[in-house]
Amino acid sequence: xxxxxxxxxxxFAWNRQVYHRLKLALSLGLRRQIFLxxxxxxxxxxxVAARLHSTLAYPVGQVxxxxxxxxxxxxPAYPRLVTLRLNLxxxxxxxxxxxxxxNYPPPIVGASxxxxxxxxxxPAFQIVGVEHLTKQPVAxxxxxxxxxRLTEQQLSNFESSLLLWVPRPWLYAIQQSAPQFWxxxxxxxxxxxxxxxxxxxxxxxxxxxxxxSLELANVEQPILEESVIQDDFDFPTKTLVxxxxxxxxxxxxxxxxxxxxxxxxxxxxxxSTKDSSLPQQTSHISKExxxxxxxxxxxxxxxxxxxxxxxxxxxxxxxELHAQQASNVKLGAAYHHLGNLYRLRIEQGxxxxxxxxxxxxxxxxxITHDDDSPQVPDTLNDLGTLYWMLYRTPPNSEEGxxxxxxxxxxxxxxxxxISSESHPETYARVQNxxxxxxxxxxxxxxxxxxxxxxxxxxxxxxxxxxxxxxxLKYAACQNxxxxxxWHLAQYNQPVEHLKKAIAAYKLAxxxxxxxxxxxxYGMIQNNIGTAYWNIAQYEQPPENLHSAIDAYREALKYRxxxxxxxxxxxxQNxxxxxxWHLAxxxxxxKDERQKLLEQCxxxxxxxxxxxxxxxxxxxxxxxxxxxxxxxLAHFQLATDQYFDGEKATRSKHLEAALDNHLQALNGMSKQxxxxxxxxxxxxxxxxxxHSELGIQGxxxxxxKVPGQLLPEILPKL
Numbered sequence: 001x002x003x004x005x006x007x008x009x010x011x012f013a014w015n016r017q018v019y020h021r022l023k024l025a026l027s028l029g030l031r032r033q034i035f036l037x038x039x040x041x042x043x044x045x046x047x048v049a050a051r052l053h054s055t056l057a058y059p060v061g062q063v064x065x066x067x068x069x070x071x072x073x074x075x076p077a078y079p080r081l082v083t084l085r086l087n088l089x090x091x092x093x094x095x096x097x098x099x100x101x102x103n104y105p106p107p108i109v110g111a112s113x114x115x116x117x118x119x120x121x122x123p124a125f126q127i128v129g130v131e132h133l134t135k136q137p138v139a140x141x142x143x144x145x146x147x148x149r150l151t152e153q154q155l156s157n158f159e160s161s162l163l164l165w166v167p168r169p170w171l172y173a174i175q176q177s178a179p180q181f182w183x184x185x186x187x188x189x190x191x192x193x194x195x196x197x198x199x200x201x202x203x204x205x206x207x208x209x210x211x212x213s214l215e216l217a218n219v220e221q222p223i224l225e226e227s228v229i230q231d232d233f234d235f236p237t238k239t240l241v242x243x244x245x246x247x248x249x250x251x252x253x254x255x256x257x258x259x260x261x262x263x264x265x266x267x268x269x270x271x272s273t274k275d276s277s278l279p280q281q282t283s284h285i286s287k288e289x290x291x292x293x294x295x296x297x298x299x300x301x302x303x304x305x306x307x308x309x310x311x312x313x314x315x316x317x318x319x320e321l322h323a324q325q326a327s328n329v330k331l332g333a334a335y336h337h338l339g340n341l342y343r344l345r346i347e348q349g350x351x352x353x354x355x356x357x358x359x360x361x362x363x364x365x366x367i368t369h370d371d372d373s374p375q376v377p378d379t380l381n382d383l384g385t386l387y388w389m390l391y392r393t394p395p396n397s398e399e400g401x402x403x404x405x406x407x408x409x410x411x412x413x414x415x416x417x418i419s420s421e422s423h424p425e426t427y428a429r430v431q432n433x434x435x436x437x438x439x440x441x442x443x444x445x446x447x448x449x450x451x452x453x454x455x456x457x458x459x460x461x462x463x464x465x466x467x468x469x470x471x472l473k474y475a476a477c478q479n480x481x482x483x484x485x486w487h488l489a490q491y492n493q494p495v496e497h498l499k500k501a502i503a504a505y506k507l508a509x510x511x512x513x514x515x516x517x518x519x520x521y522g523m524i525q526n527n528i529g530t531a532y533w534n535i536a537q538y539e540q541p542p543e544n545l546h547s548a549i550d551a552y553r554e555a556l557k558y559r560x561x562x563x564x565x566x567x568x569x570x571x572q573n574x575x576x577x578x579x580w581h582l583a584x585x586x587x588x589x590k591d592e593r594q595k596l597l598e599q600c601x602x603x604x605x606x607x608x609x610x611x612x613x614x615x616x617x618x619x620x621x622x623x624x625x626x627x628x629x630x631x632l633a634h635f636q637l638a639t640d641q642y643f644d645g646e647k648a649t650r651s652k653h654l655e656a657a658l659d660n661h662l663q664a665l666n667g668m669s670k671q672x673x674x675x676x677x678x679x680x681x682x683x684x685x686x687x688x689x690h691s692e693l694g695i696q697g698x699x700x701x702x703x704k705v706p707g708q709l710l711p712e713i714l715p716k717l
Contacts, residue, residue: 011192014445019048022189026056026081026124026163033124033161033186036174040167041193042131042673048191049083049128049165056081056124078107078120086129088136091144097125097160126163130170138586141173148178167195169537172494192447284322285315289361296342296354307345314338332370336379339363343382346389353393360386377417381430384410388437401444408437424464431461432477439484448491454484467511475511478504479524486531498535502528514558519567522558525551526571533578545582552578561610566619569610573621576603580633590642597633604630624664628678631660631685639688650692651700658685658704682709683716690717 025035039045057079087096101122111117133141166174175182293315297308318334339362346355363379363386373379387407391400411434420427435457442450458481467474482504489497505528514521529551536544552575559568582588583596604626611623637643638653645653661681668675682705689697698717705713 011445014192015044015048018189018191019051022048022163023052023055025187025189026052026161029080029121029124030161031122031159034181034184035161035163035187035189036171036185037126037163037165037189037191038168038171039165039191039193040195041191044191044193045128045165046673049126052126052163053081053083057083078104079123080121082123082125084125084127086127086132086144088129088132088140091133091140092147093127093162093164094147094158096127097162100125122160124161124163126165128165130164130166133170145173145177148174148181168490172538192445284319286361286365289358289365290315292354292358292361296345296352296358307341310341311338314341328369329373332366332368332373335362335369336366336373336375339366339379339382343386346386351389351393353390356386356390356393360390377414377423377426377430380410380414380417381426381433384408384414384430384437385433388433388440391440401441404437404441404444408434408441411437420460420464428461428464431457432465432473432480435461435477435480435484439480439487442487448488451484451487451491455481455488458484471511475508478508479520479527482508482524482527482531486527486534489534495535495538498531498538501531502535505531518558519564522555522564522571523567525555526559526567526574529555529571529574529578533574533581536581542582542585542587545578545585548578549575549582565610565614566617569607569614569619570621572603572607572610573626576600576607576626576629576633579603580629593640594637594643597637600633601630601637604633624667624674624678627660627664628681631657631664631681634660635681635685635688638692647693651689651697654685654689654692654697654701655704658682658689658701661685662705679712683713686713686717 022035022037025033037045037048039048082100084096084100086093090096106119106122108117108119130144133144171188293311297311314334314337318331318338321331321334339359342355342359342362346359360383363383366373367376367379370376384407387403387410391403391407411430414430415427415434418427418430435454438450438454438457442454458477461477462474462481465474465477482501485497485501485504489495489501505524509521509524509528512521512524529548532544532548532551536548552571555571556568556575559571561568577600579596579600583593583600588596607621608623608626608630611619611626634653634657637645638650638657661678665675665678665682668678686698686701686705689701693700702710702713
């Protein structure tokens with residue numbers, strides 16, 4: 001699903017803590033320990049596994065063996081940690097470890113005529129490569145789980161410790177299908193990082209590969225469009241709507257986020273001059289605020305002259321009130337008026353860094369001078385939203401977490417001053433905004449905990465928002481709740497949370513008329529499809545995949561190439577993936593499988609044709625992965641023993657497979673792991689040309705390969 005918002009992966013502090021705990025657990029040297037390390041980000045996994053190996057295998061500065069006879073040459077150090085890649089042809093962990101130990105038994109050290117010596121300790125083993133099982137036939141995947149179930153019987157003779165690296169989908173599979181092994185675990189260490197497709201990387205879970213049984217799960221996972229559908233700023237007066245969207249959830253609108261207080265009446269006095277300078281005397285106004293206001297006035301566009309004049313007049317009023325030592329109530333109101341002007345400017349489409357900062361400073365000044373004002377809860381809500389917007393304003397990505405946390409703090413302050421009974425509308429607004437902020441914070445830290453907080457906040461907002469009174473806000477909040485549940489499902493209780501996500505999406509859908517809100521309606525249908533695709537990985541695959549396909553098809557009625565070409569391409573890509581998975585269900589008949597694969601190919605081709613026509617427009621799916629996925633579907637139609645295509649038809653599919661793999665390979669020069677995987681597909685496809693079409697077929701394939709690749713390919717044929 002992707003959760004295709006700009007994802008921030010600054011989880012360094014968390015991962016560092018988990019790494020040190022894992023390193024300590026391994027360095028204790030205890031026997032018969034079973035550790036599981038969970039990491040969806042393959043680059044991160046590789047870095048951590050390599051660091052563990054370099055740190056623990058041959059500890060720096062430690063002499064494992066000091067010979068008693070100093071004349072004798074030192075024995076090479078025997079590793080304390082061995083890293084093995086899972087043998088995919090026979091995925092038996094214990095057998096693989098025993099084989100290594102038989103090849104490299106612990107050496108005897110300290111032996112002499114009078115001393116038999118002692119053997120060095122058996123090393124610990126870390127196993128990587130479980131994620132590649134997803135590309136293997138189902139029989140191999142089941143065999144791996146079967147071996148894990150047998151492991152408990154073998155552990156009585158197991159003298160080592162085992163660290164098994166798994167992505168989350170395999171963690172869930174082990175919990176459900178190898179409960180004995182799961183119960184024997186000593187510890188589970190969860191690293192935070194975005195899921196890596198097995199043939200690429202980014203924010204979408206695992207992807208797919210091929211063989212005669214079409215190796216499950218190198219297909220790019222469908223994309224969840226996390227839009228936070230922003231409700232509009234609901235000012236009763238002078239409201240101009242600028243409804244922002246983040247990839248698909250529905251956040252409170254900037255103005256649902258900013259409150260619904262009417263702006264104070266503005267002065268109607270007109271001054272002929274277009275002077276954009278500050279009042280001459282601003283000695284009582286903070287220097288920081290004065291400089292920021294000046295910056296906004298100097299960079300304003302022509303139609304902002306009236307706004308600048310109003311700003312100047314209010315600053316003069318504030319300065320005069322300070323000089324007169326006016327009451328805090330009057331000063332608070334004047335600062336609040338200035339904040340409202342900048343809030344309106346932001347709402348009208350100018351959320352610049354300077355405008356946001358002026359609004360923040362003036363609202364803070366207003367509360368500082370009059371913290372008893374009945375407007376304080378709404379102002380605190382506005383401050384929370386302005387900090388949230390600050391996080392989304394370039395170039396603030398590095399400080400993003402701090403801005404979101406500050407926004408959350410203001411929301412909580414607002415909630416302390418009101419209750420659902422006394423201020424139901426404001427209370428619901430703040431809870432909705434809080435849900436959005438927690439969802440964004442989850443990109444930085446503690447994702448499971450923060451998505452749970454988002455669920456609680458959206459649910460609290462919905463306890464007060466009724467579909468009868470505020471149907472669109474109710475629908476937006478339900479969509480956001482569905483997206484929060486989808487994210488939560490990636491960390492715990494996947495089936496339960498995915499079902500709740502689907503239920504929330506469907507409640508949202510009921511209040512969007514597809515004729516009036518086609519884009520939101522289509523986006524939510526896409527989200528429903530993706531949630532069904534996810535739940536199909538856990539239960540009732542055929543039924544849930546059919547539901548996913550129905551939802552994607554419905555979405556495509558409104559996400560058309562003319563209306564929203566990038567979104568249309570993304571949903572076509574998702575639909576292709578759903579067709580592929582349904583085609584490879586054991587219950588699918590031969591004829592139905594062939595039809596589904598053809599539909600899969602058609603959807604992927606639609607996605608690619610549209611994507612390539614967009615001339616660099618941003619996409620929320622991986623084009624290179626889609627080329628590989630399309631190639632693998634063609635490969636299966638050409639080589640699957642159940643299909644009896646003519647030689648010309650098989651040649652056509654193999655040529656399409658090779659062409660698409662080569663297109664993917666051409667774009668992967670900076671992705672070494674993905675490049676090697678795709679290069680393997682190219683070699684495999686050329687071999688298929690030979691086995692299916694003979695030497696003429698192989699020559700045809702080689703004629704399509706760029707010359708610089710031939711020296712590397714030919715020795716592998």
